[in-house]
Amino acid sequence: MANKHRVKLTANFEGNLKEVERFLLEADALQAFDALLIELTDTVIPNLERFPGMGRRFFDRPTRSVEASNGIDSLHRKLEAIAKDGELREYILPHYLLLYVRIDSTIHLLSIRHHLQLSFDFESQWECSKGTQ
Template sequence: MHLTANFRAKLSAIEAYWDEVQFRAGYDRLHEEIETVAIARLERFPSMGRPFLDAKPDTFDALVRCELLAGRALEDGVVREYMLKDYIILYVQTADVVSLLSIRHFKQTSEDFEHLWLSGR
């Protein structure tokens, strides 16, 4: 299991949010769910997440970004999403490793795919 720099940065931002609203338990629950549930399941069943690119984009901008992501995904593996209680983890499954790419609250509507894929991991 590999946690990319982008995933770590997103997780740090989530931690900062929970600290800012003075509810550390919110972050602690998320961290526990990632460590004990998500990682354990993805290590054992890496194909369990839904292929992310199967979702149909609803805007032109999203379509263009998904096309860019699709080209990169073919090189690197299958981009999948794994649902937690309140968060979505994007990860890529290759032949020898699962890399966690990003995490966001399910109410967030977009991702910075150019930064995620085109600036390196």
């Protein structure tokens, strides 16, 4: 049997959960948030405790732009500064993308996003650009 790893939620992950909840509330799909919490506690966390390397290694993904390459390099340096053997991985769920780092025997959940969430406030950006016309 595989050794169990400890799973910790970072403050950023907890903040992301609140953003997902707001997003689903606005989409009138709050029951999906309840389902996410159940999936995290009943499936995702137990899976990561037993199989911490199950997610795809984040740094193995191809970079297709200079900006992405620079961002990856910066992220890699930050991870190296925290933990030399840290593994940054992504766990892909049907509706969510979860980012985590494995450092020794601890898994730190870093980020979670619904696949439909935008990473910026499009409506406020639209309002700003309409005002400049």
